[in-house]
Amino acid sequence: MNIRRFEAPDIAEALxxxxxxxxxxxxxxxxxxxxxxxxxxxxxxxxxxxTAAIDFSPHxxxxxxxxxxxxxxxxxxxxxxIHGGYGPNHPSPLLVIHDALAGLGLGHKLQQEIAxxxxxxxxxxxxxxxxxxxDWLKNMASRRIKIADAAKASTSRPRIAMIGPTGTGKxxxxxxxxALLKFQKNMHGVLVSVDAYRLGTAEQLERYARLMDIPxxxxxxxxxxxxxxxxxxxxxxxxIDTTGRGPSDPRHREELSAIFNADPSIxxxxxxxxxxxxxxxxxxxxxxxTFPIAGWVITKIDETSSYGPLCAVVIREQxxxxxxxxxxxxxEDIIEATKEILLDLLFANxxxxxxxxxxxxxxxxRSLTNKQWALFA
Numbered sequence: 001m002n003i004r005r006f007e008a009p010d011i012a013e014a015l016x017x018x019x020x021x022x023x024x025x026x027x028x029x030x031x032x033x034x035x036x037x038x039x040x041x042x043x044x045x046x047x048x049x050x051t052a053a054i055d056f057s058p059h060x061x062x063x064x065x066x067x068x069x070x071x072x073x074x075x076x077x078x079x080x081x082i083h084g085g086y087g088p089n090h091p092s093p094l095l096v097i098h099d100a101l102a103g104l105g106l107g108h109k110l111q112q113e114i115a116x117x118x119x120x121x122x123x124x125x126x127x128x129x130x131x132x133x134x135d136w137l138k139n140m141a142s143r144r145i146k147i148a149d150a151a152k153a154s155t156s157r158p159r160i161a162m163i164g165p166t167g168t169g170k171x172x173x174x175x176x177x178x179a180l181l182k183f184q185k186n187m188h189g190v191l192v193s194v195d196a197y198r199l200g201t202a203e204q205l206e207r208y209a210r211l212m213d214i215p216x217x218x219x220x221x222x223x224x225x226x227x228x229x230x231x232x233x234x235x236x237x238x239x240i241d242t243t244g245r246g247p248s249d250p251r252h253r254e255e256l257s258a259i260f261n262a263d264p265s266i267x268x269x270x271x272x273x274x275x276x277x278x279x280x281x282x283x284x285x286x287x288x289x290t291f292p293i294a295g296w297v298i299t300k301i302d303e304t305s306s307y308g309p310l311c312a313v314v315i316r317e318q319x320x321x322x323x324x325x326x327x328x329x330x331x332e333d334i335i336e337a338t339k340e341i342l343l344d345l346l347f348a349n350x351x352x353x354x355x356x357x358x359x360x361x362x363x364x365x366r367s368l369t370n371k372q373w374a375l376f377a
Contacts, residue, residue, distance in 0.1 A: 093128035100133035105306030148295030148320035164271030166244035175208040179331030189237035225262035267294035278309035295322030
């Protein structure tokens with residue numbers, strides 16, 4: 001594969017340069033606009049930078065065309081037909097990349113982004129194989145995955161607001177986290193609900209609080225948070241349940257702003273549901289990143305076996321993950337996140353038995369006394 005980068009004043013001239021040097025069979029990998037200083041005049045100019053590639057047969061250096069039945073793979077790159085070295089014994093590198101990434105459950109847009117970065121970083125004289133693509137992806141992901149401190153590791157008493165759209169598992173996650181902090185970490189805390197919109201939500205959290213013998217406060221709006229924070233300032237932790245709305249709903253930002261403005265000690269735990277679509281996850285990330293965040297929580301990994309879109313957002317944006325939940329059971333279905341678990345999720349489709357066993361969480365939950373365990377029966 002021959003990979004070249006071209007610079008020109010505009011996209012039309014860049015494409016003309018590509019056609020002249022690589023021919024009509026070239027594939028556009030990536031385009032960028034940037035500024036550079038003209039060495040002759042010292043002036044700053046705007047330019048277009050285009051990266052293009054062309055496949056060659058490893059043995060003959062001759063170009064051959066992809067059969068028509070492989071046409072769906074053209075979607076791997078933005079709006080450009082893929083032509084290049086393809087044959088029964090020597091498949092096109094671009095098709096190999098496509099197959100390797102598609103096998104992880106990644107959509108075409110994500111494949112395009114990852115393929116462009118892969119082709120930039122991998123030597124052009126290497127044979128492109130599934131193993132090479134996956135090894136590179138694991139290495140890249142390992143470098144970019146970030147793990148946030150768990151609530152127990154906070155240097156001060158954590159005041160956490162669980163935030164996210166409706167149906168992502170915020171209330172159940174709060175109950176799991178409260179059980180973990182109290183029964184495993186021997187911490188004392190309070191549960192607070194400021195969700196006055198969803199029927200039964202406050203009652204559900206109050207029941208969990210009563211079963212765990214944890215104080216509970218229900219507020220109609222965030223105005224009362226300052227008083228609750230002062231009243232329970234001696235507690236080791238405070239977990240706050242919030243109203244779930246879609247990221248595009250202007251009321252969602254207003255309500256969350258009121259919660260975080262109530263006291264600077266409040267930090268957010270945004271909830272990312274493993275079953276969400278990539279575009280929805282990106283919208284949630286864009287909104288919740290504007291608030292003070294202590295870490296992110298991944299929920300419902302038991303409800304899907306394809307975690308590619310989720311992991312792609314987490315890795316690309318380098319979101320620091322604190323916890324992962326797996327199922328509805330309280331208290332056992334929660335675990336502190338690790339880099340190894342997130343890598344396992346990314347490559348879950350490659351295993352015969354996809355999914356992550358929450359062994360650590362289950363172990364501590366089963367170590368509870370019979371009396372404590374009976375609360376959740």
